[in-house]
Amino acid sequence: MTALAISPADILHFAHKHAGAGVVLVTLVGIAGSSPRALGAQMAVAADGDYRGSFSGGCIEAAIIAEALAVLDDGETRMVRFGAGSPYIDIRLPCGGGIDLLFTPRPDAAALGAILAVLDKREPAAMRLSRHGICVEGPATIETGWHGDEFGVTYSPRVRILAMGHGDALTATARLAHYFGAETRAFSPSKDDVTALSAEGIAATLLDSRSRTPMIEADRWTAFAFLFHDHDWEEMLLPWALRQPHLFVGAIGxxxxxxxxxxxLRSHGLSAATLTRFSMPAGLIPQARDPATLALSVVSEIIGAYHCIERDVQIARHKEEGVDDPLLPV
Known part of the structure; x- marks a missing residue:
């Protein structure tokens, strides 16, 4: 089952794979008006014209590939405007805006590999781009954007969704999460669930005891979705999940x-503050009944929480620096 879309890590893997034969890393470093992609979005173009990533619905990708191949031949970093204000008057973005793209030829394979290694450890990573190439930014302490003459790009670990339950609610949620591109693991007391999901390439584990919790190290990008109709299975699992570092813990019912x-949960000694962060019932769609709608409802809430992390990190960093956050309402 192929993921729904290319992720930032997929683009870096592609660039790393083709670094020896020649590749160009293209980064969105400026926006005039509106843009289909956010600052820091990237695309990688190999010497044979193959590529990963995009900046529009396909209206400028051919021009970007041609520019990238020219940059690869020239060997010099360059920045090019596409859309409004571009010298390429015949290339326009449907939204009417303009984007500035930084073309970085032959990025250092070791630097790309170092960033991917950090992400593989499920830690945030960052790079700085300049006319001299790219370099790794230790812990991800920078924000995406310009820092003097360098442009920083930050990367978060992929969202991990641990779906626990049985029946159609579990299998539908695990399939949707996997198709979205999340790191997905399913846990069920039903051998049929485990067999069906495993056959589709989804990691699935049999729960064979109500008194034993899975051997998993969770982190702030990990979401727990409880999809049991037999809630006795939650007696040990749910308190355990709420005590783990987590992005989200939610349950249906x-x-x-x-x-x-x-x-x-109160009998297990969990605090009121912990319980306020518990989503119950899980999902954005009230009273979702059929498995497909329930899966969409739950996965959507999780992905919404995942995208809020970057905003929360930015707000916290600005508070530490004594800077008013421009995203906060006045």
């Missing part, structure tokens, strides 16, 4: 299930 669940 009706009003009585929610009441019983809160009482159970």
């Amino acid at each position: 009706g009003r009585q299930s929610r009441t019983d669940r809160i009482a159970m």
